[in-house]
Each structure stands twice: as C-alpha cells, then as structure tokens.
Amino acid sequence: MTRLSLLFLSLCSFAAAQSAPDLEKRLADLEKAAKAAQTAGDNSWMLTSSALVLMMTGPGLALFYGGLVRRKNVLSTMMHSFVLMAVVSVLWAVVGYSIAFDEGNPFFGGLKYLFLNGVGADPNGDYAGTIPQATFMVYQLMFAIITPALISGAFAERIKFSGMLLFTTLWLLIVYLPMAHMVWGKNGFLGATWGKIPTFDFAGGTVVHITSGVSALVCALYLGKRKGFGTDPMRPHSLVLSTVGACLLWVGWFGFNAGSALAANALATSAFVATHFATAAAALGWMVAEWMKTGKPSILGAISGAVAGLVAITPASGFVTPMPAMLIGLIAGVVCYLMVSVVKSKFGYDDALDAFGVHGIGGTIGAILTGVFATKEVNDLRMGMPMGLIDGNAGQVVNNMIGAAIAWGLAIVGTLVILKVCDAVTGVRADETAEIDGLDLSMHGEEGYNFEA
Amino acid sequence: MKKIEAIIQPHKIEEVKEALKKIGIDGMTITEVRGHGRQKGHKEVYRGMEYQVDLLPKVKIELVVPGGRAEEVIKTLADAARTGKIGDGKIFVFDVAEAIRIRNDDRGEIAL
Numbered sequence: 001m002t003r004l005s006l007l008f009l010s011l012c013s014f015a016a017a018q019s020a021p022d023l024e025k026r027l028a029d030l031e032k033a034a035k036a037a038q039t040a041g042d043n044s045w046m047l048t049s050s051a052l053v054l055m056m057t058g059p060g061l062a063l064f065y066g067g068l069v070r071r072k073n074v075l076s077t078m079m080h081s082f083v084l085m086a087v088v089s090v091l092w093a094v095v096g097y098s099i100a101f102d103e104g105n106p107f108f109g110g111l112k113y114l115f116l117n118g119v120g121a122d123p124n125g126d127y128a129g130t131i132p133q134a135t136f137m138v139y140q141l142m143f144a145i146i147t148p149a150l151i152s153g154a155f156a157e158r159i160k161f162s163g164m165l166l167f168t169t170l171w172l173l174i175v176y177l178p179m180a181h182m183v184w185g186k187n188g189f190l191g192a193t194w195g196k197i198p199t200f201d202f203a204g205g206t207v208v209h210i211t212s213g214v215s216a217l218v219c220a221l222y223l224g225k226r227k228g229f230g231t232d233p234m235r236p237h238s239l240v241l242s243t244v245g246a247c248l249l250w251v252g253w254f255g256f257n258a259g260s261a262l263a264a265n266a267l268a269t270s271a272f273v274a275t276h277f278a279t280a281a282a283a284l285g286w287m288v289a290e291w292m293k294t295g296k297p298s299i300l301g302a303i304s305g306a307v308a309g310l311v312a313i314t315p316a317s318g319f320v321t322p323m324p325a326m327l328i329g330l331i332a333g334v335v336c337y338l339m340v341s342v343v344k345s346k347f348g349y350d351d352a353l354d355a356f357g358v359h360g361i362g363g364t365i366g367a368i369l370t371g372v373f374a375t376k377e378v379n380d381l382r383m384g385m386p387m388g389l390i391d392g393n394a395g396q397v398v399n400n401m402i403g404a405a406i407a408w409g410l411a412i413v414g415t416l417v418i419l420k421v422c423d424a425v426t427g428v429r430a431d432e433t434a435e436i437d438g439l440d441l442s443m444h445g446e447e448g449y450n451f452e453a
Numbered sequence: 454m455k456k457i458e459a460i461i462q463p464h465k466i467e468e469v470k471e472a473l474k475k476i477g478i479d480g481m482t483i484t485e486v487r488g489h490g491r492q493k494g495h496k497e498v499y500r501g502m503e504y505q506v507d508l509l510p511k512v513k514i515e516l517v518v519p520g521g522r523a524e525e526v527i528k529t530l531a532d533a534a535r536t537g538k539i540g541d542g543k544i545f546v547f548d549v550a551e552a553i554r555i556r557n558d559d560r561g562e563i564a565l
Contacts, residue, residue: 233504234502235497235499235504236499290498294501298498298499300499300500301500304500337501340501341500341502342501345501354500
C-alpha cells in the first residue's frame with residue numbers, strides 16, 4: 001500500500017516537474033480570466049448605475065420639480081434640470097473631472113486629467129481598481145449633474161435663464177468640485193481613508209445634498225420671494241408629474257447609493273438594502289406626521305418624505321445595517337416635514353420647492369447620523385477599528401459634523417459671491433413682466449400645455 | 454325665443470342631457486367653467502401651505518328654445534340637475550333677438 005502511494009506521488013511530482021512552465025502559464029491565464037470576469041461584473045453594474053443616476057435628473061427631478069410649479073413655469077423648471085445634463089457634461093470633460101479627482105492638494109484637484117487626458121480603459125487604483133477609469137469618470141459626472149439641478153428648486157419660477165446658466169457653471173467650479181475633491185479625491189482633506197479629518201460620506205450626503213441644499217437657501221434669500229408669494233395661490237400644477245418623478249428618483253437612487261460601492265459586491269447590496277428601507281420609513285414618517293397635524297395624509301407628503309429619506313441615507317448607505325437605516329429615514333421624514341411646514345413659514349423665506357428643507361436639512365441629519373450608526377460590520381474601512389458611535393468611536397460624529405460644517409460654509413460663502421457676480425454680469429432675477437407671464441413664455445417662448453394645438 | 458343658461462354640478466350633466474333629449478331638445482352648448490356662489494369652497498394643504506379653493510368646477514349649459522317651450526325646458530332641466538344641496542347651481546333666461554343658421558341663412562325659430 002505504502003509502496004503504491006509512494007509510486008503515485010513520485011509519478012505526480014515527475015509530471016509536475018515536466019509541465020512547470022505550462023502550469024505557470026495556465027495559472028497566469030486563470031488569473032487573467034478571473035480579473036476579466038470581475039471587471040465584467042463590476043463594470044456592467046457601474047455602467048448601469050451611471051445611467052440610473054442620470055435618470056434621476058432627467059426625467060426624475062425634472063418631473064418632480066416640474067409638477068410642483070405653476071403651469072406657466074413647467075417647461076422652464078424642467079429645463080433647469082435638463083440643460084445641466086448638457087452644461088455639466090461639457091464642463092466635466094474639459095476641467096471638472098480633473099479638479100475633482102486629480103490628486104492636487106487636499107482642497108483642490110490638479111490638471112492632469114484636463115480634457116479627459118489619460119482617462120480610458122485602464123483602472124485608476126486610487127478609486128476603483130476593477131473598472132476602467134472612464135467608467136468611474138462618467139459615473140461621477142452624473143453626480144455633478146444632479147447636484148446643481150437640485151438647487152433649482154429654490155429659484156424656480158423667478159430666475160433669469162442666462163443668470164441660471166452662469167450661476168450653475170460657476171457654482172460647479174467653486175463649490176461642487178472642491179467639495180467633491182475634499183471628500184472623495186485622492187488625499188482630500190475630508191477623505192474617509194486618507195483625509196486629515198476622515199469623514200464618512202458614502203454617496204454624497206455632504207458633497208451633493210448639503211452643498212446644494214444650503215446653496216438653495218442662499219439663492220432663495222438672495223432672489224427674494226416670488227411675486228405674489230403669500231397672497232396668490234401657488235399650488236403645484238400637477239402632482240401626477242411629481243409622483244412619477246419621485247418614483248424615478250427612488251429607483252435611480254439605487255445607482256447613486258449602491259453604485260457608490262464602485263463594484264458589484266456585497267457592499268453594494270448592503271447600500272441598496274439600507275437605501276430602500278430608509279426611504280420606506282421616511283415616506284411613512286412624513287405622511288403620518290402630516291396626517292396628525294393637518295388631518296389628511298397627502299401623496300405630496302409621502303413622496304416628499306421618500307426624497308428626504310433618500311437624501312438622509314445617502315451618506316450612511318454604505319456604512320449602516322438596515323434597522324439603523326430605517327431609523328435614519330424615519331427621523332429625516334419627520335424632521336424635514338416640520339422644517340418645510342412649520343419652520344419655513346415662521347421665517348417666511350420662499351424656497352419654492354423646498355430644496356433646502358429636504359436636501360439641506362436631510363443631508364445634515366444624514367451626515368450626523370452616519371457618524372452615529374456607521375459600523376465595521378458593514379464597512380470595515382478602518383481595518384477592524386470601530387467605525388461610528390455605536391461601534392465605540394464617538395469622534396466620528398464630530399468628524400462628520402466638521403465635514404458638514406465645511407460644506408455649509410463653502411456653500412454659503414461660495415453661493416453668495418457667485419450670485420453677486422452673476423447679478424453684475426447677467427442679472428439673476430427675471431423682470432416683473434417675465435415673471436408674471438411665466439418663464440416658459442418669457443424665457444423660452446414656449447408653453448407646456450397647448451390646449452388648442 | 455329664449456336663451457336658457459344653466460350652471461350645474463358637473464356630475465349632473467348626463468342626467469340633464471338625457472332628460473332634455475326625452476322632451477325633444479337635442480341642441481345645446483356645454484362649457485366647463487369655474488365659479489362660486491353661496492357654496493363654500495374647500496381647503497387644500499401642500500407641504501403645510503394652506504390654500505382656500507373657492508372657485509369650484511361647474512358645467513354651463515346654453516340652449517335656445519322657442520318661447521312657448523321655455524317653461525317646460527326650464528322645469529325639466531332643474532328637476533334633472535337638482536340634488537337639493539347648496540351648489541346645485543342657477544338658471545338664467547334671456548330673450549333672443551334673432552337666430553340664424555349659418556349653413557343656409559334660415560332665420561327665426563326654424564333655425565333652432
């Protein structure tokens with residue numbers, strides 16, 4: 001028996017020795033095939049996610065906001081979202097991607113990727129090692145598109161189109177790109193792994209929602225109220241459009257949050273699940289709070305709550321388990337409702353479509369609660385060390401608050417300066433007749449609903 | 454000739470049309486309108502903003518009948534449109550100076 005097995009072993013080793021180079025080649029081929037398979041999986045999810053995030057702006061946000069304005073402003077409001085799909089894309093290819101994602105300094109990226117120079121099929125290991133850098137680039141572009149589009153909710157129905165174009169262009173360069181670089185760029189100041197003050201912002205609670213929401217408040221205050229605010233009825237002209245838009249936002253947000261794993265892995269699933277449950281809880285939170293306060297549960301309340309939940313779970317999605325996710329959503333739904341229905345009317349500013357109340361407040365709630373509920377069970381970013389407060393790392397709450405405060409500061413100062421510049425160059429507020437006629441007719445020469453046509 | 458203009462509840466339009474058809478009145482013009490009289494409107498709330506909506510949807514029926522038939526038509530119309538609640542609407546009656554059929558220039562009651 002022993003002799004037989006000995007013979008067998010020696011035969012085997014003889015065979016191995018014979019084909020060593022052959023085996024090495026086969027191993028290398030296998031490795032290559034495994035890598036290609038992973039790239040195929042990750043890349044297909046990331047391209048899908050990119051398309052999903054674009055769908056959030058158009059038609060998602062365009063419909064959501066478009067339905068909330070009066071019928072004479074439906075096209076201009078949809079245009080505010082749609083035109084950014086074009087404007088931001090061009091800016092992104094020319095300078096945007098480079099400023100956000102080239103290493104540069106901790107606050108501002110470099111110029112290496114200007115005109116997308118060197119951004120192609122090879123992965124960029126600093127960000128996503130298994131997908132072409134061009135995929136990462138185009139995915140991040142979709143975030144840069146929706147962020148300024150969110151602000152348009154604050155200046156809807158009264159902004160001059162040329163002023164809006166100049167404003168969003170400068171805003172992207174001065175507020176968005178530095179913020180994105182600080183949080184996500186290589187060696188960014190607030191980077192989760194390499195930052196001086198590591199903050200956790202998985203999918204853009206700070207970068208996207210706090211910057212846009214706070215800037216929206218500044219815009220609303222700077223532009224002043226719509227003519228007739230408080231006296232003329234300004235009911236949403238079609239909650240049907242808004243509801244369709246909100247549903248598209250919910251679906252698209254899976255690309256936003258689960259896509260932020262930058263791979264088709266278990267973390268993506270975790271973010272997908274957290275996103276979904278937070279949104280459900282937030283929709284119910286807003287709806288029930290409103291039901292108790294006004295006596296009726298409105299669909300506008302339910303869809304607004306869903307968006308508030310999507311916003312709040314954005315920074316947390318890749319760090320929390322489903323139950324804390326639901327809690328985050330519930331809190332965001334109730335607090336954002338109180339914000340837009342009670343606090344806003346107390347202060348009397350005209351944030352027409354509640355970009356601040358939902359994105360600014362929801363984003364800030366999300367940033368803080370991410371510091372509370374982040375856990376290594378979901379995302380072991382700190383190699384076994386505790387992640388958030390519930391893991392025993394109370395400092396993360398402080399870090400996330402600092403990140404949020406920087407976003408607030410940059411948004412306030414940047415937006416004010418940009419508005420001043422735009423006011424001097426193009427003007428920002430539509431003149432009175434243009435506003436009364438509606439921006440569709442006065443800015444674009446069209447009407448959304450031509451009944452006699 | 455009399456012109457009868459009735460402003461009624463939108464959901465009553467089919468009943469009114471049927472009732473008028475039964476007494477041989479086929480021609481009429483209908484418009485969707487908004488307005489308010491003694492009927493109070495309702496409150497709508499959008500994200501905490503309250504709006505008092507007092508222009509309510511109504512349907513306006515216009516028809517011109519030979520003077521002798523006016524009372525009968527008015528009674529039929531009112532009976533069909535009535536629910537007995539505030540908001541049922543109103544009927545106004547006008548004298549008509551002339552009626553002309555554009556196709557062949559018929560004039561007077563024959564043109565109705």
